[in-house]
Amino acid sequence: MKELDHELTNALRREDPPAGFAERVLRRVGEPPHAEQTWGPPLGGPIRLKPDPTTVKATTAVKAPLPSAEMSGPPAPARLPFVQWAAAAALVAAMAGGINYVAMQKERAEGEAAGVRVALALHIAGNKLQLVQTKINQLHEQPDKNSNQ
């Protein structure tokens, strides 16, 4: 266990950031906050810089609540429209599919009802024809009986 602790300590020891890191941070501190208006900060809440960071003290910094564990997502403003469009497209497609499905179901039901009606009509017509055939047969048989008598 001690050996694993030791190896973890070695594996996770601190490393220096790339050269010029501090200078880049200080340069960003001095930059005008134009990026906030278009994209917002890459990570975390909005950054509001002091008017003149070389002279103004920290008391003039904009008061904002300390960041909590739940921080707002950074690239969200850039990704959000795409996500919204994708969600809207999916919703429209689902609605169109639903409408199409309902129309097909209705058409199929009407077709089946029409089929039932045709079958009923054919059945009735068949019965009538059978009845007529029976009558004709009876008429043919009666003259034969009369002539025999």
Add this chain to the structure above:
Amino acid sequence: MGEPAPLPVIEAADEAPLDDFADIVRHQQGMVFSIALHFLRDRQAAEEIAQDVFLHLHQHLDLLKSPEHVVFWLRKVTTHRCIDFARRRKWSQVSLDDVPELPAATATGDPLLQRKLRQLVASLPETARAVVILRYQEDLTPTEIAEVLTMPVATVKSHLQRSLAMLREKVVRVIGDARV
């Protein structure tokens, strides 16, 4: 580099000019960058997060009352940002085997084992990863980690035990138990 570098003393909340901020950046950049680097295994993302953390610190410097408070704040904000960042990019997560290995920063120990350990630590769930990094990079106690991550001490200890057991098992499976 293992021990936190001493901070310039901030006299009072309203006495924090940019020079002091620059000193804080220079003294604490290794800590902030390394937390992000070990968490994300991505130097570019780590630098971006570290820069944002310091920019955020610049806004809130007047609220921080002591150098210890500054260090605590930096650890807390960096860790939470890393957790958020890792959760957001999960959908595009690449295999750990595809991630380029960080340049070896250690002159002692077993480089192969340490490389594998960094890979395995990066594969832990976000909260457990943060616990392990704060424990072994920052040498914090479970109580201090619990304060940084705003969670019960028992939960921190549980994360540590489970993570170490998992790391040991995987290391033994991959490398053998001769060295752990």
